[in-house]
Amino acid sequence: xMSGYSRRHTEISSRGEMSPSPPSAxxxxxxxxxxxxxxxxxxxxxxxxxTNGSTETSQFRQKISRITCDDEAxxxxxxxxxxxxxxxxxxxxxxxxxxAQVSKYWNILALDGSNWQRVDLxxxxxxxxxxxVENLSxxxxxxxxxxSLQGCQIIGDGAMKTFAAECNNIEELNLTNCKKISDSTCxxxxxxxxxxxxxxxxxxxxxTDSSLKALGDGCQGLEQVNISWCNMISDNxxxxxxxxxxxxxxxxxxxxxxxxxxxxKSVGLHCNExxxxxxxxxxxxxxxxxxxIAEGCHKLEFLCISGCSNLTDIALVALGHGCTELRTLEVAxxxxxxxxxxxxxxxxCHEMKRMDLEECVLITDATLGHLSMGCPKLEKLSLSHCxxxxxxxxxxxxxxxxxxxxxxxxxxxxxxxISDAALEHLVQCHKLERIELYDCQLVTRAGIRRLRNHLxxxxxxxxxxxxxxxxxxxxxxxxxxxxxxIL
Numbered sequence: 061x062m063s064g065y066s067r068r069h070t071e072i073s074s075r076g077e078m079s080p081s082p083p084s085a086x087x088x089x090x091x092x093x094x095x096x097x098x099x100x101x102x103x104x105x106x107x108x109x110x111t112n113g114s115t116e117t118s119q120f121r122q123k124i125s126r127i128t129c130d131d132e133a134x135x136x137x138x139x140x141x142x143x144x145x146x147x148x149x150x151x152x153x154x155x156x157x158x159x160a161q162v163s164k165y166w167n168i169l170a171l172d173g174s175n176w177q178r179v180d181l182x183x184x185x186x187x188x189x190x191x192x193v194e195n196l197s198x199x200x201x202x203x204x205x206x207x208s209l210q211g212c213q214i215i216g217d218g219a220m221k222t223f224a225a226e227c228n229n230i231e232e233l234n235l236t237n238c239k240k241i242s243d244s245t246c247x248x249x250x251x252x253x254x255x256x257x258x259x260x261x262x263x264x265x266x267x268t269d270s271s272l273k274a275l276g277d278g279c280q281g282l283e284q285v286n287i288s289w290c291n292m293i294s295d296n297x298x299x300x301x302x303x304x305x306x307x308x309x310x311x312x313x314x315x316x317x318x319x320x321x322x323x324x325k326s327v328g329l330h331c332n333e334x335x336x337x338x339x340x341x342x343x344x345x346x347x348x349x350x351x352x353i354a355e356g357c358h359k360l361e362f363l364c365i366s367g368c369s370n371l372t373d374i375a376l377v378a379l380g381h382g383c384t385e386l387r388t389l390e391v392a393x394x395x396x397x398x399x400x401x402x403x404x405x406x407x408x409c410h411e412m413k414r415m416d417l418e419e420c421v422l423i424t425d426a427t428l429g430h431l432s433m434g435c436p437k438l439e440k441l442s443l444s445h446c447x448x449x450x451x452x453x454x455x456x457x458x459x460x461x462x463x464x465x466x467x468x469x470x471x472x473x474x475x476x477x478i479s480d481a482a483l484e485h486l487v488q489c490h491k492l493e494r495i496e497l498y499d500c501q502l503v504t505r506a507g508i509r510r511l512r513n514h515l516x517x518x519x520x521x522x523x524x525x526x527x528x529x530x531x532x533x534x535x536x537x538x539x540x541x542x543x544x545x546i547l
Contacts, residue, residue: 276304
């Protein structure tokens with residue numbers, strides 16, 4: 061093992077990756093904590109890799125004792141090992157690897173498994189291969205509580221099998237966009253990782269219902285699951301997950317077209333602690349599915365059903381009856397919702413703070429009247445592409461108690477009937493921080509200036525098309541030829 065590494069041996073590139081050492085040197089960082097001795101090396105392309113050592117527990121203790129005596133650095137004499145370990149515990153991956161190259165003593169401390177309880181390898185996603193994960197798992201073992209492999213597309217089931225067996229105390233695991241991950245990985249997690257609470261499988265396209273069945277059987281402590289864009293998952297998988305993981309309080313199922321009302325029925329029956337549910341672009345669900353959610357998930361605070369174009373006012377009425385704790389509702393693109401549905405919702409959901417009603421093209425000023433009276437805590441409201449909204453609806457908002465005390469963001473993009481008069485109604489909204497006015501063609505620069513006179517800190521996002529000059533300006537071509545002029 062080489063000691064006394066100089067700073068030139070490790071540099072960080074503009075991408076945040078460890079740049080390779082000089083061609084003539086093959087430097088490595090090695091350590092042992094008595095359970096999983098390792099070496100951290102960089103290959104010829106600067107990629108990180110780990111290799112195993114062979115030091116036993118007793119040898120490790122003797123070695124660190126001898127190295128401590130030999131190391132003359134003042135900081136090592138003044139600070140005990142426990143305190144240095146505590147300092148290292150706050151460092152990220154790159155900083156720990158740098159510290160590991162300062163001296164043999166720091167090498168052993170920096171690479172101790174207790175410093176690697178939370179590891180995020182997103183910055184190295186293009187370099188991380190299966191061997192890295194396997195050897196990292198063996199070194200960290202039971203210490204590792206949180207691991208992010210987001211974007212590590214080279215990682216496959218073999219590496220994750222080793223990880224699950226070695227790191228059985230893992231609580232949070234992010235496998236977003238790990239495209240080689242399949243049902244085999246979830247089977248390994250089910251067998252070994254009983255303490256798993258948070259699992260991100262976003263865009264893992266090979267995941268099927270079998271994965272959710274395994275997780276429901278073996279990881280029943282799961283509280284947060286993201287299976288967005290896993291388009292092979294159907295109602296059977298959602299049913300198995302809901303039955304086995306009744307402690308779920310966050311479920312994200314974006315872009316799963318095979319999930320229908322039957323799957324949501326199981327969620328409503330078994331996941332009574334659910335607080336956040338995202339069904340964005342689940343085009344197979346209808347009013348019946350939302351009714352099941354409303355009947356069983358009374359603690360729901362966040363609901364996204366944007367892009368679920370089959371829903372009607374029946375769904376809003378059900379939410380008004382069963383989900384009175386709602387604080388965020390996103391229904392962009394639900395183009396069958398009308399004023400009556402939002403009236404029912406506003407009567408009961410008085411805790412609402414954020415609503416996205418973009419492209420709810422059938423709502424009128426009446427909806428804004430209902431929200432003004434029934435949702436006194438509303439802070440953010442999007443009405444983009446709600447083309448029937450007029451200045452009168454904005455008057456309802458601007459003069460309501462919630463707008464003057466709480467409203468911070470108002471989006472009115474592509475509302476063609478909104479004019480400067482609407483801005484006049486907003487001058488009393490002292491908390492208003494941002495307003496969107498793109499393609500509101502009746503709004504002028506003068507109207508915006510008047511609004512800013514009352515709200516000087518507001519951010520106004522607007523677009524004004526350049527004025528088209530008359531044909532005669534700039535010596536352009538004549539509109540009529542000489543013959544037409546004579547005639």
